[in-house]
Amino acid sequence: MVINKAIKKSLRVAYGETLTELGKKDENIVVIDSDLSCSTQTQMFAKEFPDRFFNTGVAEQDAVCLAAGLSTCGKIPFVSTFAIFASGRAWDQVRNSVAHPKFNVNFVATHGGVTVGEDGASHQSVEDISLMRSIPHMIVIVPSDSIETREAIKFAYEYNGPVYVRLSRSNTPDVNGSDYKFELNKSKVLIEGTDVTMISNGETLCEALECAQMLKKVNINAEVISMPVVKPVDKETLIKSAAKTGAVLTLENHSVVGGLGSAVCECLSENHPCITKRIGVNDEFGQSGKAEELLVKYGLTADKFYDEVLTLVEKKNSK
Amino acid sequence: MTEQKRLSEEELKNLEEVAKKIRENILIMINTAKSGHTGGSLSPVEVILTLYAKCMTHYKDWHNSPEWGNRDRFILSKGHASATLYATLAQMGYFDEHELLTFRKLGSRLQGHPTFGLLPGIEVSTGSLGQGLSMANGIALGLKLDKKENYVFVLLGDGEIQEGQVWEAAMTSAHYKMDNLIAVIDRNRLQIDGDTEQVKSLDPLDKKWESFGWQVLEIDGHNLQEIYGAIEHAKELGKQKSAPVMIIANTIKGKGVTFTENQASWHGKPMNDEELQKALQEIRG
Numbered sequence: 330m331v332i333n334k335a336i337k338k339s340l341r342v343a344y345g346e347t348l349t350e351l352g353k354k355d356e357n358i359v360v361i362d363s364d365l366s367c368s369t370q371t372q373m374f375a376k377e378f379p380d381r382f383f384n385t386g387v388a389e390q391d392a393v394c395l396a397a398g399l400s401t402c403g404k405i406p407f408v409s410t411f412a413i414f415a416s417g418r419a420w421d422q423v424r425n426s427v428a429h430p431k432f433n434v435n436f437v438a439t440h441g442g443v444t445v446g447e448d449g450a451s452h453q454s455v456e457d458i459s460l461m462r463s464i465p466h467m468i469v470i471v472p473s474d475s476i477e478t479r480e481a482i483k484f485a486y487e488y489n490g491p492v493y494v495r496l497s498r499s500n501t502p503d504v505n506g507s508d509y510k511f512e513l514n515k516s517k518v519l520i521e522g523t524d525v526t527m528i529s530n531g532e533t534l535c536e537a538l539e540c541a542q543m544l545k546k547v548n549i550n551a552e553v554i555s556m557p558v559v560k561p562v563d564k565e566t567l568i569k570s571a572a573k574t575g576a577v578l579t580l581e582n583h584s585v586v587g588g589l590g591s592a593v594c595e596c597l598s599e600n601h602p603c604i605t606k607r608i609g610v611n612d613e614f615g616q617s618g619k620a621e622e623l624l625v626k627y628g629l630t631a632d633k634f635y636d637e638v639l640t641l642v643e644k645k646n647s648k
Numbered sequence: 649m650t651e652q653k654r655l656s657e658e659e660l661k662n663l664e665e666v667a668k669k670i671r672e673n674i675l676i677m678i679n680t681a682k683s684g685h686t687g688g689s690l691s692p693v694e695v696i697l698t699l700y701a702k703c704m705t706h707y708k709d710w711h712n713s714p715e716w717g718n719r720d721r722f723i724l725s726k727g728h729a730s731a732t733l734y735a736t737l738a739q740m741g742y743f744d745e746h747e748l749l750t751f752r753k754l755g756s757r758l759q760g761h762p763t764f765g766l767l768p769g770i771e772v773s774t775g776s777l778g779q780g781l782s783m784a785n786g787i788a789l790g791l792k793l794d795k796k797e798n799y800v801f802v803l804l805g806d807g808e809i810q811e812g813q814v815w816e817a818a819m820t821s822a823h824y825k826m827d828n829l830i831a832v833i834d835r836n837r838l839q840i841d842g843d844t845e846q847v848k849s850l851d852p853l854d855k856k857w858e859s860f861g862w863q864v865l866e867i868d869g870h871n872l873q874e875i876y877g878a879i880e881h882a883k884e885l886g887k888q889k890s891a892p893v894m895i896i897a898n899t900i901k902g903k904g905v906t907f908t909e910n911q912a913s914w915h916g917k918p919m920n921d922e923e924l925q926k927a928l929q930e931i932r933g
Contacts, residue, residue: 359793383789383824391782391816398786401721401771402794406786422813425776426783430764 330504330520330553331542332535337500341439343475344496345370347482348407348437352378358486359404361385363392369409369439389414393422393434400432405486411445412438412495416457428464428491435485436461441471441495442582443610443627444532444620453615459587461493462560468492468513469560471581471589473534474503477557480511488513497532497582499620504535504555516563518570522552525642526570527634528593529580530557532624537580539631540638549642562592568601576604576645578638582629585609604648606641608634653880655702655873663701663872666739667693671904671931673735673748678918681752684760685728687914691836691869691899692729692803696722696736698875699801703883708741710768720798721771721787725780726805726834727761728916734758737769778811780804781831785820788829799883802831807839810848815860822861827886830879831862831894834869836901838912857894869897904931 352358352374359381366372366384375382385392389410396406408415415423415438427434438457445453461469470485470492472478478496485492504519516528520541529537534555541551552570556563571577577597579590590607597603610627624630628637655663670693678684700706704720707713724733731751738745743757750756757766761775772783784802791798808814821829833853841847850856854864863885867874875897882893901915902908905927908919919927 359789381793385816385820386823388813388816388820390779390813391785391820394779394782394813394817395786395789395820397772398783398788399790401783401787402790404790404793421776422779422782425773426779430773432764 330538332502332504332538334502334535337502338475339500340472340475340478340496341370343478344437344482345373347479348374349377351483351486352381355405356381357403357405359383359399359406361392361396361406361408363387363389363410363414365410369437371407371409389419390422393419394426396434397426397432400434405433405435407435407437409437409439411452411454412441412457413452413454416454416460420460424464428466431466431490433489435492435494437482437485437494437496439496440498442497442531443615443623444497444499444582446498446620446623447617449617450614455584455610455615456587457495458559458583458589459591462587462592466491467560468558470557471495471530471559472557473530473532473555474501474505476503476505476507476509477511480509481557484511484513495531499532501532502535504538513558514561514563516554516556516558516566518552518566519555520551520553522550522574524550524574524576525638526552526554526574526577527580527638528554528556528577528589530555530559530589532582533580533629536629536631536634540634543631543635544638549638551638556589559589559592562596564596564600567593567596571597571601571603576641578606578608578634578641580629580634581609583609584612586612604641604645606637608637652877655876660872663697666701667697668931670697670732670735670739672928673738673745674731675919675924675927677731677735677748677751679921679924680749682918683752684731684918685916686908686918687838687901687911688726688805688834688836689729689731690903690905690908691901692834693732693903694870694872695803695832695834695875695897696732698872698879700736700740702876703879704801705798710742718796718798721800723771723780723784723800723802724762724774725802726777726808727774730758730760730762733762737767742768777805777808778813781814781817782820784829784831785817785824785826788826789824791828798828800829802829804831804833806833806835806837806844806850807847809833809850818857818860818862821892825890826892827890829892830882830886831892833894833896834899835896836899838901838910838915840912840915842912853896861891863889863891863893864896865893866896866898869899870903906930
């Protein structure tokens with residue numbers, strides 16, 4: 330599997346376009362944004378359907394509860410803002426006003442992870458997946474490319490209950506084919522392998538795929554699993570792969586505390602204990618810089634993954 | 649101004665009797681649960697009762713009623729007064745009065761704070777303060793999108809409006825000209841730690857809301873005639889001014905029982921059996 334990293338697409342534009350398409354089909358769709366519609370791309374929907382777009386201004390808590398109220402009238406709200414605000418600023422509102430009553434509200438949060446870039450730590454959410462995953466009833470999805478984004482948004486629209494979709498600010502190359510189908514309970518094995526399992530989502534997935542190509546040259550067959558759904562975690566694929574390779578790495582643009590790595594390790598430690606390594610932001614805050622520089626700084630590139638895989642495979646073989 | 653709508657003497661007498669019954673039930677529920685919010689449950693009795701008995705279009709059969717989609721909504725933003733809402737719904741025939749005794753107990757539909765999806769009449773989940781007005785705004789917008797003529801009523805605590813989100817929501821209501829939204833503040837002047845003006849002052853409340861673009865009315869929140877008149881007036885006023893209406897209902901925390909009135913210490917405390925008997929005697933007169 331070869332990824333063309335030269336052609337990158339915007340996940341946010343894919344979201345805005347999909348939302349607008351869905352809006353044409355279903356007039357119950359309403360969109361709430363908190364003064365970031367130009368960034369989140371809900372502006373596309375707003376231009377097409379001004380009567381169904383509500384801007385709360387800089388008020389994320391109000392936005393979440395406004396959506397809760399709208400959902401009780403049979404509307405299907407999509408709430409968008411940056412991941413740091415949707416998950417952090419408005420966590421109590423998400424928990425109490427939406428998740429507890431299991432209202433049909435979709436959160437599409439953009440600018441997840443350190444690749445927010447120059448804005449720095451205040452805007453770089455490395456905790457949102459952890460925060461959202463801990464709330465009962467919540468579905469947590471981290472798409473890796475524009476194709477998966479479109480399908481995840483369609484899923485969120487069809488699913489009756491709260492969904493959190495986390496998008497990156499950076500554009501990513503398409504790793505999924507045009508025949509891609511989103512399945513809530515099924516991850517995708519993109520590359521089959523026998524020596525080690527690499528599990529990723531979001532922007533780091535293409536790095537994991539590149540890393541697998543590098544490993545091939547030193548005769549390490551890495552299995553690469555795309556796991557966009559962090560909750561509920563796909564136990565079956567995980568256990569099957571872990572049983573085959575005996576060593577599992579997780580790679581994510583998020584803290585190693587509470588995100589994909591934690592979800593995978595929780596599942597494996599209870600069902601199929603094996604050697605694991607969580608790679609992500611190592612329980613620290615981000616900082617200003619270019620997105621590409623930050624990926625290098627926080628060890629979220631194919632080169633860094635490569636070193637980690639070699640160490641893990643060595644550990645496995647010396648057992 | 650149009651002539652104020654008034655309740656007849658008979659209606660007043662009947663409502664007064666129901667209010668007594670609700671107060672009794674609130675105290676019995678909290679005593680049985682050995683937990684609950686006595687003071688803040690007694691202060692909004694007349695407001696909630698008048699809404700359900702006289703001002704709201706609603707259906708005790710809840711979503712089994714074919715007209716359910718055309719109901720007015722009530723949101724208890726100060727969710728800790730759940731006992732008052734439950735006791736009122738029981739009086740309105742939403743469910744059997746006996747169920748009130750399960751309040752706050754394991755497996756009960758009458759959770760400590762109103763919880764959506766369990767009991768008929770509960771529109772949303774509240775309890776974490778400051779969120780009800782935003783939700784009411786969402787419902788008001790939803791009703792407008794569906795071109796429904798219904799109203800949304802929301803009751804806030806006075807201490808509650810110290811939550812910043814209330815003011816985010818206040819701006820939203822005015823910005824979207826929510827003339828189908830009527831809010832009431834249960835202005836009992838006490839919060840857990842004491843007098844609201846000492847904990848963190850709220851006055852001048854009317855000017856605060858006016859400056860946020862609301863129409864403001866102020867009433868005695870225990871006077872049934874005044875409550876009814878204000879709510880019915882608010883329905884018209886909102887339409888005339890294309891604005892949301894706030895009714896500041898001046899109330900007494902712990903109202904109806906001499907030893908609980910105006911005592912912050914009764915905010916979250918149940919009565920023991922002896923206190924309950926004394927209180928019931930006073931309410932029954």
